[in-house]
């Protein structure tokens with residue numbers, strides 16, 4: 001299998017966590033932002049990574065979107081299970097996964113790129129890095145007002161995810177909600193303020209990454 005990705009994308013990290021948890025062998029191909037459209041559009045009709053290419057004659061050519069990749073991997077390799085046996089609990093897992101994908105993954109992106117352009121500039125002050133950061137900020141409409149909203153959404157997220165303070169898995173047993181939270185909140189590991197205020201969150205991120213045999217994100221390694 002081949003995973004088409006951006007090396008720094010937290011949505012691609014989410015797909016890698018699932019592949020690692022399942023213990024499936026795969027390779028990655030890092031696409032160049034901008035040129036990625038040329039590769040992805042004909043394959044999926046979409047412009048986003050991750051995209052998984054099973055590269056097997058009896059399998060689909062391409063699976064786009066991290067949520068679809070979760071479903072595909074669970075059908076391909078049911079053990080170890082990523083879906084919970086209890087139907088109600090699994091519904092909760094899907095709800096959390098969708099909220100993390102649609103709301104929180106975006107909020108972390110906003111807060112992270114705002115940090116990298118401001119107090120976190122010293123992480124990589126090179127012109128090329130700052131150009132990329134500014135392109136991303138323009139592409140996603142990252143402005144002081146939208147960053148403020150994103151930061152507020154994250155505060156609410158920490159309270160919704162508070163079961164993680166007392167137990168290793170959000171819904172009692174490991175689920176796709178844990179993998180989604182571990183990946184989509186991972187950019188915050190580079191921001192000292194978040195690391196200092198929520199040590200429990202980064203402890204869980206470490207544990208989930210170890211379970212999925214995925215190297216830790218920058219800031220935790």
Ligand SMILES: N[C@@H](CCC(=O)N[C@@H](CS)C(=O)NCC(=O)O)C(=O)O
Pocket residue numbers: 006009010011012047048049050064065066067101
């Ligand atoms: N819901 C999608 C979101 C993926 C996503 O936003 N990917 C970003 C990278 S973090 C991307 O490919 N952006 C490039 C673009 O939109 O052209 C998923 O879960 O796969």
